[in-house]
Amino acid sequence: MSVIEPYLTIRGVTKRFGSFTALEAVDLDIYPGEFVSFLGPSGCGKTTLLRAISGLDVQSEGIIRQGGRDISELPVAQRDFGIVFQSYALFPNLKIKDNVAYGLVSTGRKRAEIAARVAELLALVGLADQADKYPSQLSGGQQQRIALARALALSPGLLLLDEPLSALDARVRARLRGEIRDLQKRLGITTIMVTHDQEEALTMSDRIVVMSHGRIEQIGTPDDVYGAPASPFVADFVGRMNFLDGHLSAPNQADCNGANLTFASATTYAANTPVTVCIRPEDVVVRGINGDAGNVFEADVGVMEFVGNHFTTMLHVRGTGLNVSADLSMNDVRDLGVRPGGSIRASLPIERLRVFATPRP
Amino acid sequence: MTTDSLTLPKLLPAPAAPRAVRQRMSRDDLTMRIVLSLLVLWLILTVLLPLSALLVKAFQDGEGHFAGFANFALYFANPQLTQSIANSIAVALASTLICVGLAFLYAYGLMRTCMPGRGVFRIVAQIPLLAPSLLPAISLVYLFGNQGLAKGALFGASVYGPIGIVMSEVFSAFPHALIIVITALATADARLYEAADALKASAWRTFWTVTIPGARYGLISAIFVVVTRVLTDFGAPKVIGGQFNVLATDIYKQVIGQQNFRMGAVVGLLLLIPAVLAFFVDQMLQRRQSAVLSARAVPFQPRPNRAIDLGFLIVCGLVALAIIVVIAVAFFASIATLWPYNMTPSLKNYDFDNVDGGGWESYRNSLRMAGLAALFGTSIVFLGAYLVEKTRAFAGGRAIYQFLALLPLAVPGLVLGLGYIFFFNAADNPLNVVYATMTILVMCTVAHFYSVAHLTALTALKQIDQEFETVSASLRVPFYRTFFRVTLPVCLPAVLEIVMYLFVNALTTVSAVVFIYAPQTTLASIAVLNMDDAGDVAPAAAMAMTLFLTAAVVRITYALATRRLLTLSQAWRFR
Numbered sequence: 031m032s033v034i035e036p037y038l039t040i041r042g043v044t045k046r047f048g049s050f051t052a053l054e055a056v057d058l059d060i061y062p063g064e065f066v067s068f069l070g071p072s073g074c075g076k077t078t079l080l081r082a083i084s085g086l087d088v089q090s091e092g093i094i095r096q097g098g099r100d101i102s103e104l105p106v107a108q109r110d111f112g113i114v115f116q117s118y119a120l121f122p123n124l125k126i127k128d129n130v131a132y133g134l135v136s137t138g139r140k141r142a143e144i145a146a147r148v149a150e151l152l153a154l155v156g157l158a159d160q161a162d163k164y165p166s167q168l169s170g171g172q173q174q175r176i177a178l179a180r181a182l183a184l185s186p187g188l189l190l191l192d193e194p195l196s197a198l199d200a201r202v203r204a205r206l207r208g209e210i211r212d213l214q215k216r217l218g219i220t221t222i223m224v225t226h227d228q229e230e231a232l233t234m235s236d237r238i239v240v241m242s243h244g245r246i247e248q249i250g251t252p253d254d255v256y257g258a259p260a261s262p263f264v265a266d267f268v269g270r271m272n273f274l275d276g277h278l279s280a281p282n283q284a285d286c287n288g289a290n291l292t293f294a295s296a297t298t299y300a301a302n303t304p305v306t307v308c309i310r311p312e313d314v315v316v317r318g319i320n321g322d323a324g325n326v327f328e329a330d331v332g333v334m335e336f337v338g339n340h341f342t343t344m345l346h347v348r349g350t351g352l353n354v355s356a357d358l359s360m361n362d363v364r365d366l367g368v369r370p371g372g373s374i375r376a377s378l379p380i381e382r383l384r385v386f387a388t389p390r391p
Numbered sequence: 392m393t394t395d396s397l398t399l400p401k402l403l404p405a406p407a408a409p410r411a412v413r414q415r416m417s418r419d420d421l422t423m424r425i426v427l428s429l430l431v432l433w434l435i436l437t438v439l440l441p442l443s444a445l446l447v448k449a450f451q452d453g454e455g456h457f458a459g460f461a462n463f464a465l466y467f468a469n470p471q472l473t474q475s476i477a478n479s480i481a482v483a484l485a486s487t488l489i490c491v492g493l494a495f496l497y498a499y500g501l502m503r504t505c506m507p508g509r510g511v512f513r514i515v516a517q518i519p520l521l522a523p524s525l526l527p528a529i530s531l532v533y534l535f536g537n538q539g540l541a542k543g544a545l546f547g548a549s550v551y552g553p554i555g556i557v558m559s560e561v562f563s564a565f566p567h568a569l570i571i572v573i574t575a576l577a578t579a580d581a582r583l584y585e586a587a588d589a590l591k592a593s594a595w596r597t598f599w600t601v602t603i604p605g606a607r608y609g610l611i612s613a614i615f616v617v618v619t620r621v622l623t624d625f626g627a628p629k630v631i632g633g634q635f636n637v638l639a640t641d642i643y644k645q646v647i648g649q650q651n652f653r654m655g656a657v658v659g660l661l662l663l664i665p666a667v668l669a670f671f672v673d674q675m676l677q678r679r680q681s682a683v684l685s686a687r688a689v690p691f692q693p694r695p696n697r698a699i700d701l702g703f704l705i706v707c708g709l710v711a712l713a714i715i716v717v718i719a720v721a722f723f724a725s726i727a728t729l730w731p732y733n734m735t736p737s738l739k740n741y742d743f744d745n746v747d748g749g750g751w752e753s754y755r756n757s758l759r760m761a762g763l764a765a766l767f768g769t770s771i772v773f774l775g776a777y778l779v780e781k782t783r784a785f786a787g788g789r790a791i792y793q794f795l796a797l798l799p800l801a802v803p804g805l806v807l808g809l810g811y812i813f814f815f816n817a818a819d820n821p822l823n824v825v826y827a828t829m830t831i832l833v834m835c836t837v838a839h840f841y842s843v844a845h846l847t848a849l850t851a852l853k854q855i856d857q858e859f860e861t862v863s864a865s866l867r868v869p870f871y872r873t874f875f876r877v878t879l880p881v882c883l884p885a886v887l888e889i890v891m892y893l894f895v896n897a898l899t900t901v902s903a904v905v906f907i908y909a910p911q912t913t914l915a916s917i918a919v920l921n922m923d924d925a926g927d928v929a930p931a932a933a934m935a936m937t938l939f940l941t942a943a944v945v946r947i948t949y950a951l952a953t954r955r956l957l958t959l960s961q962a963w964r965f966r
Binding site: 069084090092104107108113115135 | 410411412413414415416417419420462489745856858859860861863864865867869872877880881
């Protein structure tokens with residue numbers, strides 16, 4: 031197997047608005063056919079990065095190369111991308127077929143050729159029968175699919191999705207996620223999506239770029255980002271997480287409020303370093319615990335919150351000040367007879383713990 | 392080759408020192424900037440330079456040398472002239488008090504009660520917009536003048552003077568004040584009233600603690616608009632002012648009567664002060680008003696209340712009746728053989744060709760001028776608003792354009808017209824070829840009414856999706872194609888609104904053009920003025936009625952036509 035050249039290369043991209051730095055020296059490679067999501071809270075710089083890639087707001091410094099050519103200084107119209115916005119931005123006074131054909135008309139193709147391409151695109155998004163309607167006659171989800179067809183009309187090398195599903199209601203959003211991802215895989219088009227919705231990023235992406243304060247916090251597959259967050263920020267932003275404060279008692283052990291927690295590999299921090307130990311509530315194990323599993327504790331059951339498919343349960347580790355939130359399935363609760371005020375044996379699996387040095391205040 | 396897959400792709404050589412990235416300009420960007428710059432030049436030519444000429448003139452002596460404040464000293468040494476300042480202020484304050492008071496009651500009736508006939512009342516209130524400002528004054532002469540029908544109603548006081556001026560100004564300014572107050576009252580949040588209700592506040596207390604605070608910016612804004620209009624209106628005091636001099640008539644007398652341009656310029660500058668002040672107050676208020684509005688406000692729905700509804704029906708009915716009477720009197724006077732002695736209907740007053748003042752030719756000129764101003768003005772205004780909204784970067788150029796486009800809002804018509812004389816009549820100005828032509832009338836009229844048209848266009852443009860241009864650029868479609876194919880059709884209602892606004896105002900305006908018309912370009916509104924001046928009051932009323940009816944017919948045709956046009960061309964608006 032030979033080296034795959036990245037399709038999009040971003041090096042040292044910085045964007046300043048006056049004295050405010052929205053992006054700071056961002057480096058990123060995106061490979062052909064990849065679906066990459068920029069994920070982060072508002073103001074993290076994800077949209078700024080997308081706007082730099084599209085040329086709508088060029089970066090202050092740094093280089094962006096697409097398909098081997100430096101596009102940093104090119105105006106929007108000379109770049110090669112299709113874009114879909116949260117607002118759809120469909121032309122309200124043009125029929126669906128004219129919206130989709132909008133970019134084709136000025137390429138000087140023959141009328142029949144354009145009609146055939148429009149039909150092909152509409153079939154692609156499953157709306158072949160809506161060609162003669164106006165955008166306002168379509169539902170939000172349908173409009174967004176039309177916007178997608180329009181963006182794909184010129185077969186761009188890069189597809190940019192700017193919060194494409196945020197304006198839709200939850201049910202439509204979930205369905206469209208799958209449809210967009212399918213379409214993207216079928217066409218093999220390199221795609222970047224900006225989103226603040228972690229579920230969207232986790233379900234759709236090949237890789238996720240988690241951003242905060244104009245910097246990249248982590249680049250990785252959905253699995254990596256969820257299972258092995260690279261920083262407390264990522265751990266906190268993606269999914270729910272227990273943050274247990276303590277200090278190192280051995281290279282691979284930490285004392286958290288009197289409870290000694292062992293982790294899989296030794297840290298490189300000095301002894302006694304203040305650390306934060308992270309474990310996801312759903313990783314706390316309460317059944318099938320055998321003797322040699324690490325970090326096994328007797329715990330008192332505190333507040334139990336019913337959330338539909340599980341109970342978010344507060345466990346007070348007996349004899350210590352350590353409190354851990356655990357997601358207990360309905361089966362666990364039923365079979366083990368868990369109830370507030372009762373007690374239970376719980377394990378914080380060694381390989382599921384993540385340790386970070388606590389940043390100094 | 393298996394190990395290769397683990398090798399990181401070759402990194403690009405890092406730049407030695409980070410270099411600032413400057414985006415290359417696309418052809419679209421370049422075109423937009425050039426066109427916007429041309430429009431800036433146009434506004435400099437038709438607004439800024441004439442104003443500067445006026446400013447310069449006020450500080451020059453007869454030979455064109457710098458004279459400092461000598462002209463001002465001369466002005467203030469003349470008690471006859473300075474008396475006009477006091478007169479103007481007194482008239483403006485009285486008119487404003489009455490006009491805004493009535494507008495508030497009327498708007499309250501429309502927006503906050505369930506009185507019957509609100510649709511009709513709304514339409515009747517718009518009637519004064521269609522009449523030249525001379526019409527109510529002429530009508531009042533027929534009503535309360537020396538041979539007036541209802542002369543006794545004034546208990547011996549003369550209508551010629553402050554009373555007549557105030558009455559006509561209230562009539563002319565009423566729809567302008569009303570629209571502002573209506574907007575202010577329209578933004579009520581029902582939740583505040585429900586809260587007041589739940590806290591057991593009396594209706595009276597709710598009115599003073601919820602209604603008035605909610606409308607206060609609108610009221611202040613209306614007050615400034617009316618004060619400015621009254622101070623700078625020239626038609627009413629000219630017709631009905633008698634010996635009562637105000638600033639606006641002083642300018643006219645100094646310039647037309649005594650050919651004293653420098654003194655005219657001084658008075659013009661004085662008139663600029665309240666208008667500029669009003670402009671800045673309004674800008675400030677608008678910024679605050681927007682903070683008052685909350686997107687989550689629940690619209691207020693008035694509930695029927697017999698006593699209140701009846702009370703407002705009577706008040707609004709009286710106001711509407713007064714408006715109709717003013718128009719009706721002018722109409723009947725114009726078709727009477729000899730008001731009030733021989734009321735046999737006759738069209739002899741409409742035989743304008745046998746009266747001095749320009750005849751029917753002036754009416755045709757007016758139509759041509761209004762048509763050209765509407766056509767040309769709408770094109771340039773909409774294009775300008777589009778470019779100011781959509782041009783990428785170029786912040787400097789856009790800010791200058793925006794400033795110049797709003798500047799006419801602070802310039803009274805008389806002052807602008809005077810500036811046009813100074814600028815375009817200068818012997819050393821190569822542009823003086825337009826002097827005394829239809830062109831200069833159109834230029835001046837478009838400049839005079841530029842701001843409101845610009846704001847209308849801007850509002851419409853802001854309401855459409857901001858990403859149309861981005862999508863077009865990514866599809867490599869040039870901006871002008873999107874402009875003609877999408878932006879313009881989507882904004883068609885606003886465009887037609889601007890056409891209408893410019894046409895009706897160009898038809899009825901007096902103040903902006905009174906200094907720059909020529910014998911071969913007399914306008915109907917000027918003819919009204921001149922006929923009245925020469926004592927031909929009945930033909931003046933007839934010409935004013937002709938203008939009024941033209942504006943009314945155009946307006947009604949427009950309403951019917953646009954309804955049809957919109958259903959045809961705007962099918963996409965309806966599901």
